[in-house]
Structures are given as C-alpha cells and as structure tokens.
Amino acid sequence: MLLDSGADVNAQGGEYGNALQAASAGGHEKMVQMLLDRGADANAQGGDYGNALQAASGEGHRKIVQMLLDRGARPTAKVLFSVLSRKLSTTVRLLVPYLSEDAVLERDADHGKSPLHWAAELGYTSLTNRCLGLGADVDATDNYGETALHYAAENRHLDIIQILIQENVNRTIVDSMDEQRSTVREGLVQAVAEGLIKTSSHICSNELVQSNLNQAISFYFLPKLGVYFAKDCKNGVSRMIVGQDREIQRSSSLFAQIVLEEE
Known part of the structure; x- marks a missing residue:
C-alpha cells in the first residue's frame, strides 16, 4: 500500500483534492477510517467539494459525517447551507x-x-x-425582509414560534411584501408576541375578540393550519371546524377558539 511506502496521506491533487475527500464522497467508510487513523486532516481544503465533511454530508453519508466530526472536522457555513437547502434533517x-x-x-x-x-x-x-445560543439575531431579515418568526409562522412550526417569542422579538418589524400581506403578517408577529392569540374553553369569551387585527390574522394564518370556518347563525359568531389529523389538532390547541367579530 502506498501509505506503507511513505506516501503523504494529505497529498493534494485530482478531482477531490485529497484521498480523504474522495473516500468521503464515495461513502467508503473503512477507507475513511483507515485514512483518519493514518493522520489524514479532517479539515483539509481543496477539491470539488471543498473538504471531506462537505463531500460526505452532500452525498448523504451520515456515518462518515459522524466519523469526521469525531476526528475534529468542523462544519462551516457552506456545509450547513448545503444540507439545509437539501432538507437533510x-x-x-x-x-x-x-x-x-x-x-x-x-x-x-x-x-x-x-x-x-x-x-x-x-x-x-x-x-x-443552537443559533440563538451562539448569538444569532432573532430580528435579522433576509433579502426579502423576512425574519425567522415570519418563516416559522408561514410554516406553522409552533415550537419554533414559542422559542422565538421568548427571545423578545421586535414587534415593529414589517416585511417587504405587498401592503396587504405585510399588514397581516406584521399583525401575526405582534399578536403572537403580545399573547393576543390564546386558547379558551369558552368559544364566546369576549377576551378573545381582539379587533380587526385578529380577524386579519385568522384569515391569513389559521387556514394554513387546516382550520376552516363555518357561520353559526344561532349565536352570530364564527366558529372553527377542526380536522381530525394529529398535526391540526396539535396546532389548533394553541391557536383555536378565536372568535371573530361580526362586521
């Protein structure tokens, strides 16, 4: 074997830059282990992928990802964005x-x-x-004026919403979408932050009738949870008919029972 003959385990060259990156990209676990045991640099740069961790994560070789992490490989932003964009949870x-x-x-x-x-x-x-613990700005906006809370709300991730609210999000941030959506979505941010959306066993409770803001939020946000509205002619309020699947039930446990004022 070349390594036994004195070859440099970290020698650079070729499509993958080095032997460790090539083995990582190909999913060759035994080869990766052998190279690491022989002193291969887990953070060596070069090649098409940039480094071995980028190669392994990009190709979905999770065991190799863990092997590299255990040997000191550190995920860069490039590595992280690559797996996030591919939703490799x-x-x-x-x-x-x-x-x-x-x-x-x-x-x-x-x-x-x-x-x-x-x-x-x-x-x-x-x-x-992890991001919040390392100092990420909870109010930071992307190129479209969106905050993390906007994304969490749009995708009905209630656990994430609760985490972000605890970070004291800026209630005045307005996104850059068209005026109507901007107003509704800013209303969602404010309402969640101020605790205006709450649960109650009394569907007619006046404390849940919070003005046109709640109405706007309800029509924008709640349909995304799979909640549908039906007119109750007897008592003059709108009530929600909630589907039976577990996700909707879980979501509605937090946001259900909002009463809309009659116009």
Missing part, C-alpha cells in the same frame, strides 16, 4: 452540536438567509436553539 442534527458562532452568523448567497431563518422555515428546533 438527520445530517443537520449531526452537525448542530459542532457549529461555531461564525457558522451560524453567516448568510447564504442566494437569499440572504441565516441558519436561523432556515431552522425556522424547516422546523429544526435543535438548530434554532
């Missing part, structure tokens, strides 16, 4: 404990989204907590 979970402050403060080139934006959009609780 298991790989993201592997990377989370090893993320640095620099990685979570980066923005992707296409949309100006931070890892916190991605976490809120995809519903990755562990990544959300």
Whole structure:
C-alpha cells in the first residue's frame, strides 16, 4: 500500500483534492477510517467539494459525517447551507452540536438567509436553539425582509414560534411584501408576541375578540393550519371546524377558539 511506502496521506491533487475527500464522497467508510487513523486532516481544503465533511454530508453519508466530526472536522457555513437547502434533517442534527458562532452568523448567497431563518422555515428546533445560543439575531431579515418568526409562522412550526417569542422579538418589524400581506403578517408577529392569540374553553369569551387585527390574522394564518370556518347563525359568531389529523389538532390547541367579530 502506498501509505506503507511513505506516501503523504494529505497529498493534494485530482478531482477531490485529497484521498480523504474522495473516500468521503464515495461513502467508503473503512477507507475513511483507515485514512483518519493514518493522520489524514479532517479539515483539509481543496477539491470539488471543498473538504471531506462537505463531500460526505452532500452525498448523504451520515456515518462518515459522524466519523469526521469525531476526528475534529468542523462544519462551516457552506456545509450547513448545503444540507439545509437539501432538507437533510438527520445530517443537520449531526452537525448542530459542532457549529461555531461564525457558522451560524453567516448568510447564504442566494437569499440572504441565516441558519436561523432556515431552522425556522424547516422546523429544526435543535438548530434554532443552537443559533440563538451562539448569538444569532432573532430580528435579522433576509433579502426579502423576512425574519425567522415570519418563516416559522408561514410554516406553522409552533415550537419554533414559542422559542422565538421568548427571545423578545421586535414587534415593529414589517416585511417587504405587498401592503396587504405585510399588514397581516406584521399583525401575526405582534399578536403572537403580545399573547393576543390564546386558547379558551369558552368559544364566546369576549377576551378573545381582539379587533380587526385578529380577524386579519385568522384569515391569513389559521387556514394554513387546516382550520376552516363555518357561520353559526344561532349565536352570530364564527366558529372553527377542526380536522381530525394529529398535526391540526396539535396546532389548533394553541391557536383555536378565536372568535371573530361580526362586521
């Protein structure tokens, strides 16, 4: 074997830059282990992928990802954005404990989204907590004026919404969409932040009737949860008929029972 003859385990060259990156891209676990045992640099740069961790994560080789992390490979923002854009949730979970402050403060080139934006959009609780713990700005906006809370609300990730609210989000942030959607979505941010959306066993409770803001929020947000409205002619209020699937039930447990004022 070449290594036994004194070949440099970190020699650079070729399509993959080095032997470790080539083995990682190909999913060759035994070869990766052998190269690491022989002193291969887990963070060596070069080649088509940039480094071995980028190669393994991009190709979905989770065991190799963990092997590299255990040997000191550190996920860069490029690695993280690559797996986030492909929604490789298991790989993201592997990377989370090893993320640095620099990685979570980066923005992707296409949309100006931070890892916190991605976490809120995809519903990755562990990544959300990691980003916030490393100092990510909860009020940061992407190229479209969207905050992490906007993404969490749009994708009905209630756990993420609750985490972000606890970070004291700026209630005055307005996104850059058209005026009507901007108003409704800003209303959602304010209403959640101020606790205006709440649950109650009394569907006719006056405390839940909070003005036209709630009406706008209801028509924009609740349909995304799969909640449909039906007119109750007897008592003059709108009530919700909730579907039976578990996700809708879970979602409605937090946002259900909002009464709309009759105009």
